[in-house]
Amino acid sequence: MTRVETQDRRQQAPRRSLTRRLWRAAPPGLRQPLGLVAALVAAAWLVICLIGPVIAPHDPLAQELPRFTPPGEIAFLGTDELGRDLLSRILAGARVTIGLSLLLVCLSMLIGSVLGLLAGFFGRWVDETIMRFTDLVLAFPTVILAMVTAAALGASLFNAVLAALVVSWPPYARVVRSIVLGLRGNDFVFSGRLLGFSAARSIRVDILPNTLGPTLVLASLDIGTAALLLSGLSFLGLGAKPPTPEWGSMVSAAVSHFDKWWLGVFPGLAILTVVMSFNFIGDALRDALDPGVERR
Amino acid sequence: MILTKNLRIRAAAVIGAAALLTSACGGADDDSGGSGGGQTGGGGGSDAAQIVVDTTFDIKTVDPGREYEPTGQILVKALYDTLLTFADDDTTTVIPDLASYESNDDQTEFTFTVAEGRVFSDGTAVTAADAVFSLQRLQGLKGNPSFLLDGVTVTEVDEMTLKLTTAEPSPALPAILATPSCGILNSKVVLENGGATDESDQAEQFLNETSAGSGPYTLDKLDAASEAILVKNPKYNGPQTPAYDTVILRNTEPATQKMNVERGDSQVALGLSGDMIDSLAEGVEVESVPSATVVFLLINSDAATSAVTAKPEFVKAVKAAIDYDSLLEIAGRGAAQATGLVPSVFLGALPASEALKYDADAAKAAAEAAGAAGQKLTLSFPNDIDPTGLNLTTLAERVQAQLAAVGIDVDLAPAPFATEVDAYRDGKEQIGLWYWNPDYMDPANYLAFGPGQTVGLRAGWPAGANTAIEELVAKGYTTGDLAERKTVFEEWGKAMNADGPFVPLVQPGSNVVYQPTVTGVYYNPVWLINVAGLSPA
Numbered sequence: 001m002t003r004v005e006t007q008d009r010r011q012q013a014p015r016r017s018l019t020r021r022l023w024r025a026a027p028p029g030l031r032q033p034l035g036l037v038a039a040l041v042a043a044a045w046l047v048i049c050l051i052g053p054v055i056a057p058h059d060p061l062a063q064e065l066p067r068f069t070p071p072g073e074i075a076f077l078g079t080d081e082l083g084r085d086l087l088s089r090i091l092a093g094a095r096v097t098i099g100l101s102l103l104l105v106c107l108s109m110l111i112g113s114v115l116g117l118l119a120g121f122f123g124r125w126v127d128e129t130i131m132r133f134t135d136l137v138l139a140f141p142t143v144i145l146a147m148v149t150a151a152a153l154g155a156s157l158f159n160a161v162l163a164a165l166v167v168s169w170p171p172y173a174r175v176v177r178s179i180v181l182g183l184r185g186n187d188f189v190f191s192g193r194l195l196g197f198s199a200a201r202s203i204r205v206d207i208l209p210n211t212l213g214p215t216l217v218l219a220s221l222d223i224g225t226a227a228l229l230l231s232g233l234s235f236l237g238l239g240a241k242p243p244t245p246e247w248g249s250m251v252s253a254a255v256s257h258f259d260k261w262w263l264g265v266f267p268g269l270a271i272l273t274v275v276m277s278f279n280f281i282g283d284a285l286r287d288a289l290d291p292g293v294e295r296r
Numbered sequence: 297m298i299l300t301k302n303l304r305i306r307a308a309a310v311i312g313a314a315a316l317l318t319s320a321c322g323g324a325d326d327d328s329g330g331s332g333g334g335q336t337g338g339g340g341g342s343d344a345a346q347i348v349v350d351t352t353f354d355i356k357t358v359d360p361g362r363e364y365e366p367t368g369q370i371l372v373k374a375l376y377d378t379l380l381t382f383a384d385d386d387t388t389t390v391i392p393d394l395a396s397y398e399s400n401d402d403q404t405e406f407t408f409t410v411a412e413g414r415v416f417s418d419g420t421a422v423t424a425a426d427a428v429f430s431l432q433r434l435q436g437l438k439g440n441p442s443f444l445l446d447g448v449t450v451t452e453v454d455e456m457t458l459k460l461t462t463a464e465p466s467p468a469l470p471a472i473l474a475t476p477s478c479g480i481l482n483s484k485v486v487l488e489n490g491g492a493t494d495e496s497d498q499a500e501q502f503l504n505e506t507s508a509g510s511g512p513y514t515l516d517k518l519d520a521a522s523e524a525i526l527v528k529n530p531k532y533n534g535p536q537t538p539a540y541d542t543v544i545l546r547n548t549e550p551a552t553q554k555m556n557v558e559r560g561d562s563q564v565a566l567g568l569s570g571d572m573i574d575s576l577a578e579g580v581e582v583e584s585v586p587s588a589t590v591v592f593l594l595i596n597s598d599a600a601t602s603a604v605t606a607k608p609e610f611v612k613a614v615k616a617a618i619d620y621d622s623l624l625e626i627a628g629r630g631a632a633q634a635t636g637l638v639p640s641v642f643l644g645a646l647p648a649s650e651a652l653k654y655d656a657d658a659a660k661a662a663a664e665a666a667g668a669a670g671q672k673l674t675l676s677f678p679n680d681i682d683p684t685g686l687n688l689t690t691l692a693e694r695v696q697a698q699l700a701a702v703g704i705d706v707d708l709a710p711a712p713f714a715t716e717v718d719a720y721r722d723g724k725e726q727i728g729l730w731y732w733n734p735d736y737m738d739p740a741n742y743l744a745f746g747p748g749q750t751v752g753l754r755a756g757w758p759a760g761a762n763t764a765i766e767e768l769v770a771k772g773y774t775t776g777d778l779a780e781r782k783t784v785f786e787e788w789g790k791a792m793n794a795d796g797p798f799v800p801l802v803q804p805g806s807n808v809v810y811q812p813t814v815t816g817v818y819y820n821p822v823w824l825i826n827v828a829g830l831s832p833a
Binding site: 061062063067068081082155237241242243253256257258259 | 550551569571572575625626679680682687689690692693694696697707708709710711712
């Protein structure tokens with residue numbers, strides 16, 4: 001009964017402010033144990049990003065401990081093939097992986113949104129040009145295209161972000177375009193145009209705010225994927241260069257020492273928890289913000 | 297609908313992350329290239345039916361005139377006898393195999409007398425004509441190993457005699473003739489199957505299916521991706537005593553090699569790294585010696601590439617900055633400091649007392665004098681190749697840390713071998729981390745590091761850069777007398793350590809792991825292991 005009422009009210013007020021919708025909707029998503037745990041894990045990683053180097057017991061680059069020490073007293077998570085503390089490297093790696101993933105997602109969102117807005121708002125040849133180009137990029141297998149780009153640019157973290165950017169903006173362009181297409185015919189946009197709004201003002205006041213919600217959901221879902229893609233490129237030797245503590249390259253180095261389980265397991269777990277927690281948060285956000293989704 | 301999509305996204309994330317996670321342990325259970333299991337030849341010690349050797353394949357062909365890859369060398373060594381050879385446990389003295397030889401005093405004329413009675417696998421006698429054909433074919437194919445006989449003229453004197461002449465004295469020629477590439481083919485059979493002594497030769501495919509040599513084994517099957525099977529040559533009548541009826545060489549990942557040899561699925565494993573050796577299970581033997589591979593730093597002397605690295609003080613700083621003992625720690629079992637560019641198994645290698653030494657204070661002073669402060673230099677190296685199990689990335693990270701400690705700031709620039717090798721060969725690297733495997737068992741191999749020579753030029757070190765060293769290079773190429781040769785090479789080695797733009801770092805260990813049921817395991821710098829020398833314990 002209540003569910004029906006809620007839906008009805010939402011239909012009556014489609015332009016309620018984003019923060020309010022978040023506030024009203026987020027608790028149920030986070031009230032689930034999985035969502036709560038995910039939020040806590042992600043928050044912990046974000047804190048580590050900020051203060052990781054301060055709480056690290058060792059310099060992540062210092063080769064000062066015995067090599068291949070198993071997890072224990074000398075080093076909590078063990079040491080690697082050069083006697084570096086694994087815990088310190090994982091903590092330092094959080095800033096690299098999560099920081100760059102956030103940067104990547106922001107840039108993808110920016111580029112994708114701008115192109116989507118232009119395509120959706122102006123239509124005709126602008127739309128055709130932008131969307132055919134988007135289709136072209138989407139037609140390539142994501143990871144392969146990113147690998148090719150990274151290999152062509154040369155191995156470095158900056159180039160890995162560029163390479164990942166090449167493949168990660170099209171979904172934003174498509175989502176934003178479809179929203180803009182839907183909004184363009186609405187009365188409030190139309191009335192704005194009749195009042196003499198310029199295209200820029202119309203986009204800024206009437207259209208952009210309405211695209212933010214879905215774009216943010218997509219972005220939050222994308223953080224995990226971005227972390228995975230960047231780690232993957234580093235794993236293949238196309239991203240971080242040694243001795244940068246990056247999780248993907250740490251797993252890659254562990255491959256040749258498969259019997260020292262801690263070398264691969266801990267950076268792997270770091271990737272796993274980051275990817276999963278951001279994915280669950282993305283899910284919860286989408287459940288909260290998408291009016292079409294039934295509450296569970 | 298939404299739930300399914302949710303699940304799909306979650307599943308994708310989990311699977312993706314888990315793939316990265318488990319790849320660290322994945323090597324353990326991948327395919328082992330037809331590990332048939334239960335192939336435990338030699339286990340009983342008496343029947344000696346078969347022996348399984350695991351290695352990581354690097355092979356293109358088993359045509360002696362064309363092969364130049366490690367796995368190819370192992371196979372060709374077993375399939376084709378050479379005119380001369382080395383004993384399994386010695387790497388300094390050439391001994392006769394298919395022929396004995398005499399040379400003139402100038403070391404420009406070598407006369408070979410083919411041994412009476414030796415036969416090919418089809419029963420026909422080995423003659424001088426076969427040897428002449430094989431060596432001329434090696435030269436004429438213009439393949440990878442053809443350079444071995446550059447400047448050598450091969451002529452037949454009579455049915456059992458041939459003569460090799462060179463314009464310059466070539467004391468290294470006998471050692472060169474002992475390399476598997478100089479194996480002697482049955483000329484009649486090869487000619488019948490498209491063979492020729494020039495580039496029109498079409499016999500490679502035939503030779504990859506059937507061997508045509510006089511060696512202790514013949515080729516039963518070759519699959520360059522998975523395995524090679526050799527069977528005993530029933531007509532073999534040479535000095536060796538092959539013990540196993542069948543030798544199976546399998547392409548196996550190092551991690552799988554370790555498990556296979558531990559549980560007896562294979563008898564010999566050639567590809568284990570030093571670190572793996574340390575965690576081997578009880579009950580297997582290890583032949584652990586420094587390999588003849590020398591890993592070195594190249595420091596570019598060309599000011600156009602880097603004004604800093606071109607300074608002699610900079611080279612001195614790097615040489616003193618490296619803590620060589622700490623490199624041995626990461627190089628693993630069997631490794632040794634490279635005392636000079638000539639590895640310890642060769643004539644003319646320097647004694648440990650002449651090796652470069654770690655001196656942090658001297659390094660700091662020299663680095664300052666070279667103006668290294670505030671300069672960002674680049675250390676380039678191939679990151680997809682592990683010479684003898686040594687991970688070059690790990691080594692480069694250690695070198696980087698040691699250089700940083702004396703005030704030399706380097707960025708690591710790893711790249712795939714195929715990409716980086718061009719910059720190396722063109723002499724474009726500021727600092728390079730590379731390695732050198734000997735082509736043949738003679739120190740003349742290493743003279744290529746001299747000024748104006750092949751490798752010297754890669755370090756931007758042209759002819760005329762150091763006349764004293766150049767004179768020693770010239771002497772090294774031409775001095776025939778063994779004692780004198782030893783002195784010349786030692787002098788050259790000392791001069792290179794003092795003034796050359798190369799820093800010899802380590803000789804990684806060569807680790808052959810084998811079941812105690814096998815004996816006769818010896819490391820050879822060129823053909824790694826002589827499978828015909830293996831026998832049940």
